Amino acid sequence: MILRTLEHILAHTSFFLLFSVTLLYWGKLVYIRNKKLSNLGRRSVIITFICITGFLLTRWLYSGHLPLSNLYESSMFLSWSFCLIHTVLIRSQNDWLGTITAPSAMLTHGFATLSVPREMQQSTVLVPALQSHWLMMHVSMMIFSYATLLCGSLLAIALLVITSKNNMDTPIITSGIDSSIWSSSSEKSNERGECDSPNTPFLLSINSREDQLTQQLDHWSYRIISLGSPLLTLGILSGAVWANEAWGYYWNWDPKETWASITWLMFATYMHTRVTKSWRGKEPAIAASLGFFTTWICYLGVNPSGKGLHSHGWLN
Template sequence: MIFLNFENFLNNSIFTILFLVMIFQWIYIIIFPNKKIKLFTNFGVVLANFSLIGLLLIRWLNSGHFPLSNLYESLIFLSWTFILFYIILNYFFSNNFEIFGALLFPIILFIYSFANFSIPEELQNATPLIPALQSNWLMMHVTIMMLSYCSLLIGCLLSISFLVLNFKNIKIFQKEQVLDFKNLKLINNLIQIDSNIVFENKLIKILDNLSYRLLTIGFFFLTLGIISGSIWANEAWGSYWSWDPKETWAFITWLIFAIYLHSRIIKGWSGVKPAIIATFGFFIVWVCYLGVNLLGKGLHSYGWFT
C-alpha cells in the first residue's frame, strides 16, 4: 500500500515537472532567454530524471523483477532514457541545445502521458512474469533495445531539425539575392541575415555530426539487442528466429539504418540525403517499438487493442 501511494505521488509529480520544464524551455527560447529560467529548467530536468529512477525502483521492489515486463513500464523507461540522453548531450552542447530541448520534451511528455492515461489501468499494474520472461536475459535484452530506440529516435530528430534549418537557410539565401544593395537599410538587414546564417550553419554542422554519432550508437545497440534476443528466443522457444512481427520490424529497422551508415561511410554522403533516410527511419522505429506492440499478434505483442 505504501509503495502504491508513493508510486501515485511520483506519477503526478513527474507529469507536473515535465510539463513545467517544457513550458519554461519554450519561454526561454521564444520570449525571455534569462539565465535564471535556464537554471530552473536544468533543475527540473535533473529532478524529473531522479523521480523517474525512483518510480522504476519502486516498481522493481514491488514486483520483484526488473521493471520492463510490459508496455507501460517500457514507456516509463523510454521516458527516462530520453531525459538521460538529453542531460548528457546538454552537458557537452549546452550553448546549442536549448532549441532541441524545446522539441524533445513535448515528445517525452506525450510518451509519459500516453503511458499513464491511454493504457488501461489493469495493464499498468506490476504482475508476475510469465515463464518465457523469467530469465536474466530480460534485463540485458530489453534494456539494450530501449537504449537503441532512444538513441535512434534522438538521432533521427536531430536529422529532422537539420533538414528544417537547412531548408530555412535556402529560403533566406533566395531572399538575400533580391536585396537592393543601394539601400543602406537593406544592407544592414543583409548583415543581420549573414550573422544569423553563420550561427545557423554552425548549428547545422553540429546537428549533422551529432545525428550521425547517435545513429551509429543506436545501430550498435540495435544489433546487440537483436543478437541477444535471438539467443534468449532459442532458450525460451527453441528457435533463434521465427519471423514474429516484432522480429520482422526489428530487421527492417536494422536495414534502414544499415543503409544510412552505408551511405555515410561507404558512399561518403553527408547532409540532406542521409538526413532524409534518418527521417524515414524515425517513423520505422515507432512502428517497430509501439505499432507492432499495440496492433501486432505475436510472441512480443502487448496487444491491448486486439
C-alpha cells in the same frame, strides 16, 4: 500499499516536471536565450530523472522483477531513457537539444500514464518465458536504443525542415542557439571589411545562423545515432539468444522481429552513407527520418494487432 502510493506520487510528479520543462525549453526557443532558464531546465530534468528512477525502483521492489514486462513499464523506461540522454548531452554549448529531448520524455510519459488502459498498468506475475536474466539485457538495450535513435532522427527531421525553407526568415528557430556561435562569423566578416552597409551584418548573421544550425543538427544527429545503432544490434542479438533458450529458435519473423530488422537496416544505411561515402546534410538525414517512423512502428505500431510473441495485445 505504501509502495504503490509512492509510485503514484512519483509518476505524477515526474510528468508535471516534464510538462513544465517542455514549456520552458520551447519558450526559450521562441523568445530569448536566458542562462538562468537554461540552468533551471537542466536541474528540473535531473530531478525528473531521479523521480522516474525512484518510480522504477519502487515498482521493482513490490513486483519482484525488473519493470520492463508490459507496455506501461516499457514506456516509462523509454521516458527515463530520454531524461538520461538529456542529462548527459545537455550542456551550455548544446542547450538547444532540450527542445527535442524534453518533449520526447514528456510525450512518452504522458502516453504511459494517460493513454495505456488502467488494467495494463498493473504489475503482474511474469510468465515462465520472461523469468530470465535476459529480460534486463534484451529489453533495456532495445528501449534505450529506441530513445537514442528517436532523438537522432528528430534532429535529422529538423535539419530537413530547415533546409527546405532556405528562403524563409528563421529567427524563431535559431533564437535558442548559443549566440556566441552566431556572432563569431559576423565578427570575422567585419574584420575583413565585408560589411559595407548597415543591412549586411544582419544578412550575414541570418546566413551564418542557418549554416551553423544545420551543421550542429547534422553533427549531433550522427553522434546520437552512432550510439543507438550498436545498442539496437546488441538488443536484437540478445533477443535472439533469449528466444533460442526459451523456444528453441533464434528467429521466427515475428512482426516485431521483422520491423526490428527493417529498423536496423534503415539505420545501417544511414551509417553506411555517413562513414563510407562521407555524405552530410540532407541525403543521410532522409534515411534517418525514415528510421524515425520504422522505430515507432517497431516499438508501438505492431502492438494493436495482438499478433506475435512481442505484442501486448492492445486490441484483444
